[in-house]
Amino acid sequence: MVELPDCSVDLIITSPPYFNIKDYSKDGYQNESHSQSNNDDLGNLHDYKLYINELLLVWKECFRILKPNGKLCINVPLIPMLKKDLNTHYNRHIFDLQSDIQNSILSHTEFFLMDLYIWNRTNTVKKLMFGSYPYPRNFYAQNTSEFITIYVKDGKPNNHIFNDIKKNSMLTKNEWVEFTKQIWNIPIPNKSDIAFGKHPAIMPEEIPYRLIKLYSFVGDLILDPFAGSGTTLKIAKELGRNFVGYELYENYKNIINEKLNAGFIK
Numbered sequence: 001m002v003e004l005p006d007c008s009v010d011l012i013i014t015s016p017p018y019f020n021i022k023d024y025s026k027d028g029y030q031n032e033s034h035s036q037s038n039n040d041d042l043g044n045l046h047d048y049k050l051y052i053n054e055l056l057l058v059w060k061e062c063f064r065i066l067k068p069n070g071k072l073c074i075n076v077p078l079i080p081m082l083k084k085d086l087n088t089h090y091n092r093h094i095f096d097l098q099s100d101i102q103n104s105i106l107s108h109t110e111f112f113l114m115d116l117y118i119w120n121r122t123n124t125v126k127k128l129m130f131g132s133y134p135y136p137r138n139f140y141a142q143n144t145s146e147f148i149t150i151y152v153k154d155g156k157p158n159n160h161i162f163n164d165i166k167k168n169s170m171l172t173k174n175e176w177v178e179f180t181k182q183i184w185n186i187p188i189p190n191k192s193d194i195a196f197g198k199h200p201a202i203m204p205e206e207i208p209y210r211l212i213k214l215y216s217f218v219g220d221l222i223l224d225p226f227a228g229s230g231t232t233l234k235i236a237k238e239l240g241r242n243f244v245g246y247e248l249y250e251n252y253k254n255i256i257n258e259k260l261n262a263g264f265i266k
Contacts, residue, residue, distance in 0.1 A: 004065045010220035012062050013208050013232045015075040017043030019051050019095055022200045024249060030200060034251040041248055048095060056104045058225055063109050068155020071215045075207060077146040098147035111151040119146040123187040161217055169217040179210045195229030195255050208235040216241055230256030
């Protein structure tokens with residue numbers, strides 16, 4: 001992200017590519033290819049340690065461009081690997097992206113861990129994990145939650161904010177109470193999202209909405225280094241923030257522009 005100067009970004013919100021389970025060169029149903037697979041697509045890596053290490057390069061760059069007291073917000077799920085895909089032992093294995101990314105960041109950068117939210121997907125469409133059903137010993141939990149981890153770059157914030165910006169950035173009492181609860185009950189995006197069926201992993205608008213309201217002022221610069229279908233950028237625009245996004249696949253450019261030009265629906 002060489003285009004961005006040191007200490008120039010106020011807030012980063014992103015959901016990195018899932019490890020080895022989504023093909024981002026295909027549509028949302030994973031049936032049709034829209035692009036040639038990009039060699040720089042971290043979701044195409046088949047070595048998990050390499051995947052975590054390559055992500056670390058992104059987090060280090062995020063640290064560089066964040067202002068002091070700037071926040072890095074990362075949304076990731078658990079990745080249960082079926083025995084047919086990872087047959088290393090009798091049961092399945094779960095790649096815990098949140099835990100491994102957190103360990104990587106705290107061990108190799110100067111970020112501090114500020115908060116952790118759990119996204120409860122209230123309308124999950126994931127198939128049931130049967131395991132040994134209906135008999136005991138090897139039941140598998142339903143994979144219905146994701147994590148949103150908040151890291152902070154050390155330093156005092158700039159508190160010289162104009163009064164009109166403060167006023168326009170205020171949270172209501174209800175927003176403050178609801179947004180700071182550790183469990184967020186938010187549905188998965190449906191057909192009302194422009195990118196439904198076109199992108200394999202759409203972030204709900206409510207997630208960047210809450211994070212932008214909690215951690216930025218009107219006029220701040222918001223970054224998404226894995227822009228995808230452009231959800232973070234769309235909400236940043238609607239909330240009066242400036243925004244920058246990076247995306248490997250040209251195919252998503254039209255979808256991002258369509259979201260940015262769409263009317264505000266809340």
